[in-house]
Amino acid sequence: MSTTPAPVNGEPLLSLLNVESAYGPIKAIRGVSLQVKRGEIATVLGSNGAGKSTILKTISGILDPRKGSITFKGQAITAQDPAYIVQQGLSHVPEGREVFALLSVHDNLLMGAYTRKDRDGVARDMETVFNYFPILRERATQDAGLLSGGQQQMLAISRALMAAPELILLDEPSLGLSPKLTKEIFEIVVRINREHGTTILLVEQNANMALNASDYGYVLENGRIVMEDTCARLREKDDIREFYLGMKAEGVRGERRWKKKKNWR
Ligand SMILES: Nc1ncnc2c1ncn2[C@@H]1O[C@H](COP(=O)(O)OP(=O)(O)O)[C@@H](O)[C@H]1O
Ligand SMILES: [Mg+2]
Secondary structure (H helix, E strand, O other): OOOOOOOOOOOOOEEEEEEEEEEOOEEEEEEEEEEEOOOOEEEEEOOOOOOHHHHHHHHOOOOOOOEEEEEEOOEEOOOOOHHHHHHOOEEEEOOOOOOOOOOEHHHHHHHHOOOOOOHHHHHHHHHHHHHHOHHHHHOOOOEHHHOOHHHHHHHHHHHHHOOOOOEEEEEOOOOOOOHHHHHHHHHHHHHHHHHHOOEEEEEEOOHHHHHHHOOEEEEEEOOEEEEEEEHHHHHHOHHHHHHHHHHHHOOOOOHHHHHHOOOOO
C-alpha cells in the first residue's frame, strides 16, 4: 500500500524533538523526543495518564504542541491539519477504536480511503484487509456498531490501512479485549508490519504484548521518556522484568503494578 519511496538519506521515518503538549494548564507531555525507523514497530509503554495518547494526537495533528517539532519523511508536520497528515501517509487508530457505528463494515473501510483516487488500489487494499481479518469480510454488510469490541478494533486498524499509510499510530489496541483476542490482534499487527512493510508506532499499557511485538521501545512516565532501548534489551532489564512478571501474575491488567513503580532508572 506504500506508494512513496523511502528517503535515501537514512533518516528516521518519524521523529519528535522536545515536544510539549498541554490541555489548558495541564502539561501532558514534556520534552518528548523519539524516533521511528522505517520498517520497524516502535512502542511507547506507560501507565494510564502517562501521556501516550497525547503523543499520538500531537503527531496526527489533532492537538497542536506548545513546543518542539515533528518530522515525517524529512518534512515538518508540526501542527499541520490532520487531513494533510493522513495524505502524507500517516494514519492514526485512536484509543477506543471510534468506528462509524451506523455505517456498514464495508463503508467504514471506504471512509478510510476517502482521500484516494486510485480505485484499483482501494479495491486491492480492501482485499488485503479482508485477508488479514476474514471476519470483516463475513460481516461486510453489517453495521459496524453490531461488531464485538475485538472486531471493532480489527475494523479500526483496517480502516487505517485503507488510507495506504507508510506509518500507523496504534493507540492501545488491547484496551478492553480478552487476552486471547489481544494476542490475535497483535499477531496480525506484526504480520502487517512484516508482510506489508507498514511501519508502526504502538502505545500500550500492556507491556508484555508490546515488548514481544515491537523492535524498539520507549518508557513514558508523567509525560517524559525515562528509558529507551531495543525491546530485546528492555525485556532483560530488572525494572521492566519486575513489572513484566508482576503483570503476568496479575493477568493482562498491569495498571496497579505499574502505578506503584516510582522510578524506572
Ligand atoms: N482532553 C483532556 N483535557 C484535559 N486533560 C487531559 C485530556 N486528555 C488527557 N488529559 C490529561 O493528560 C494526561 C495524559 O493523558 P493521556 O495522553 O490520555 O494518557 P495515556 O494515553 O497515557 O493514558 C493525563 O493527566 C490526562 O488526565
Ligand atoms: Mg491513552
